Amino acid sequence: MKIIKHISKLYIPVCALLLTSSCADSFLEQPALGALSEDVIANQDGVEKLLIGAYAALDGQGLGGGGAWEAAPDNWVYGTVAGGEASKGSFGGDQPAIDQIVKFISNPSNGYYNTKWKAAYEGVKRANNTLRLLEKATEITVEDRENIAGQARFLRGHYYFELKKMFNMVPWVDETTEDPKQPNNVDIWPNIEADFQFAYENLPATQGEFARANKWAAAAYLGKTYLYQKKFTEAKDVFTDVINLGVNSAGEKYALMDTFKDNFDAAFENNSETVFDIQMVANDGTGSIANANQGGMLNFPYNSPFRCCGFFQPSQDLVNSFKTDPITGKPYVNNYNQNPVKSDMGVTSSEPFTPYTGTLDPRLDWTVGRRGIPYHDWGHHPGAAWIREQTYGGPYAPKKNVYRQATQDQYADQSSWAPGTALNVRVIRFADVLLMAAEAEAQAGSLSLALEYVNRVRNRAANPDGFLKKYLDESDPVAGFDPSQNAANYVIEPYGLVDFATPEMALEKIYFERKLELAMEGHRFFDLVRWGIAQETLNAYFEYQGNITTDVRGGKFIPGKNEYYPIPQAQIDLSVDASGTPTLKQNPGY
Template sequence: MKPINKKLRLLLIAPTVLILTYACSDSFLDQPALGALSEDVVANEVGIENLLIGAYAALDGQQDANNALGGGGPWEAAPENWVYGSVAGGVASKGSFGGDQPAIDQIVKFISNPSNGYYNTKWKAVYEGVARCNNTLKQLASDETISDAERKNIAGQARFLRGHYYFELKKMWNMVPWIDENTEDPKQPNTEDIWPNIEEDFKYAYENLPDTQTEFGRANKWAAGAYLGKTYLYQHKYTEAKEIFTTVINSGVNSAGTKYDLVPLFKDNFDAATENNAETVFDIQMVANDGTGTIANSSQGGKLNFPYNSPFRCCGFFQPTQDLVNSYKTDEATGLPDLDDYNTDPVKSDMGLNSTDPFTPYTGSLDPRLDWTVGRRGIPYHDWGYHPGKDWIREQSYGGPYAPKKNIYYQATADQYSDQSSWAPGTAINVHIIRFADVLLMAAEAEAQTGGLDQAMEYVNRVRNRAANPNGFLKDYIDSSNPLAGFDESTDAANYNIAPYTSTQFSTKDNALKAIYFERKLELAMEGHRFFDLVRWGIAEETLNAYFDYQGNITTDVRGGRFISGIHEYYPIPQAQIDLSVDESGLPTLKQNPGY
């Protein structure tokens, strides 16, 4: 049975005392919410375990969306960061039309201000997770009955989760206040770099968590090791990152004890029936039809992101960009991407055409991952039939002709893995925080930065070779176990062609890094990483402004966008939080980021 992330609500203002939690269960991820417990009830091992469950429950970012802490749609704090990481990173358009969720347009074009409500919703949702971790640790410290092994396990999980929440805050806003279980005054300034604190949380988790856990959804030692490596990488501590990634790659196992590896088929990472596999380092667990009558546990943050006027009903957001689609072109002879001029001779689309107008899909050489990432006209949309083009697009001139695909459940298993309890669907497809392909590519980056070009190429090619598995090509999936009425391979299948890199492309550090950066774009597209990658590589300004210039000639949504170095690497601190931070002197303790 697939484990699920239970919904647990804690009413907390910073790390204080009023706690709402779940009843205990042998399987901590399988039970519905039962109500509120007072502090004396949680002052034991059972209660502390339930506090830990609450810290996990906040991972989906939805605790704040519709409760007493105040408003905001669930998509504003979506844990997959589809707005802040993918749309702002140029791999996806906001989608829908200009008048729908216009606050996203401001974020994407880097013209937003601190009063944009999206930032406040995200800030509160992530600090809610921090508060739950702190409550768990504070209560754990006061209990003398728990065994040393269990104490380390609980503390390790809580500190792993706190490290995750603070990593989210750090990459979004850079300078944020550190509040832990020993902080008495929540109105802390944001004047200290919190990277050392995040490192310490992941180090503790790595050193104290067991290799395996009793439930798959819990963090283990190796997930902590991978996240510690990611923390080093973001700080450009490449030697430290290389060392921990090497250990994780060679020795790491998932929480069920399966050695980390790439699953044979790329698509199996985006199907609820085949996830929680050897590639899973840490996922936010999602479930459909949990008996609550809501989609709260069904990836609610992505409920807008389905083709419009389609079997999914709503809402036409999160459309892949032409820039992304062009990135999947490969050379007919070498099977390699064009790292420099991929937007020259773009992949043919049905832009400007009605669904009744004749259209023949692009016949050039393509990376097969394109059609598991992007829905495009004339190509099967999983097992839902052929993507019809404009009929499934809300406003083609605004967001373009494409639809997302990694978040789309399959028709054959929709009864089990979709949830229709709301005006837009939910899905049981997990949110990937770190998967093994991500680890390999981060490790390749650390290797290239420290002179290990051959090892870097080996890691990248491991990812590309999996993509080259013909059993994972869309046409073979359609031909074999999932026949599609009317499918004709000679006319309906793309020309897939992908090959590994050679030492020619990895002959220098700069060339190797260029290939690694591009491979992350291809492999992890639409998974919330792109903007944060561009920022940490120091190439956000040149990349995003080139994107605005190119994409703005195709769609109207990004026209007027401009990224300015020294300002837009981080989002503005929410004005509402600055106002709330006023101390006894009458001055705010939070300082705004430069340029806002």
């Protein structure tokens, strides 16, 4: 069962972190009218409501003051578009602040950064309030106390992980902090580790509601925290336990879904591949899409059945990555942009077009919408008719985030000017765990085990039951699909020992596999940074993609600066202490 995300109506008169909002001194001296004191709600019901409020902050919606997309929990701007997997899309005059971010020419006054910062610290605040009240609720059993504390610290670890990978040096504020104006001159990785370690040790393996974090989600996040710090031995040990022993919150052993496509269909979510999802729900009775993936409301084909808005267009660079060798079935890791996949760039929808006939990884057509290929069950993607401005954002459309026509009444939400969906945001899924474990093994363990993990992912992608099929009647999509006919020329095979002969060779394949498996899911920029290859990869992307679309021209990644986004200037201004000195320091280069 999903937790329906709502902010608890119970109110604790504790001033919000000055890092996320401001409050008058007088507010601290008297209770708000109609508020309940901490002593009144210091019981299991009160603590649980605060904990639900901490979960509610996961979607980032309504917490940062900016547009819903500015704090989208899938980081489609900061992770996917800035990572070269997609263009911003739409046209240049629409949300131009994103263009500055993805070309690395923005400054600390860009409002997107402040919105993301505030939303994450609101989550921190709610987790801290839960922990603070838990200390006063003395009648709660030890078992329940450990579970509640574990969930609160898991959530706090998640919010700080988001802040750390975005901004690097951020201030640590916890439930014991009296002055929220803390400096950002201390590395908080040990604190994040401690939160996930506590959650791992104290959370149960199963929960009464699927949406709640369990011990194995905490273990996976702990392993990810180690990986980001290059603690490869610690990471591989934790991931080994997650892979061999881990279960989801319903008690189902972690395993890949039989078909790749089912990870992106709301009808199949909360499954064996779910490690931790942010739960979304459509048509919840609120008359809004606040709980229906509102952060992604812009990311549907333009002038289409989805109404709005033409953002989040996969790049040609990403599409080319899915080419495979027709003999070996393996990707062109080092030269994938040679002989690119044919597109309908510059071709109107009324003109004839024949899609690319070369061999492809089948995951392409569950990730990218392209001309002449079925767009789920909505008919063939018509090309330019669904693209707002091809010369700016390219000819492609996103697909992982798009609901099916047959189930739209259940999983789509039309309560706003752009669609909402019941598709969960996947923070960590089991394929991600396998690839992180493969990376850790290649760095500090067994190359054969790394190969095994990667091939589990590739073999699932090679399941023909999951290939996109052609329509039975090409002129009548309503007729359904022909199970004997693939929509494109799909060829994919596993790697062999020769491909993983050295750690360097193995890591090259693992890095590329993450690009293919997790494309458009918000990981790419942060992966490039932690691997230390952001400069070469992104500047090569700007050079290649800039010859195709105008949106990224002028982009340049500067090492020593662009690995992290700037500390929002608004937060530096708010951090001024009694002497007039800001307690927050700006990141280098800004």
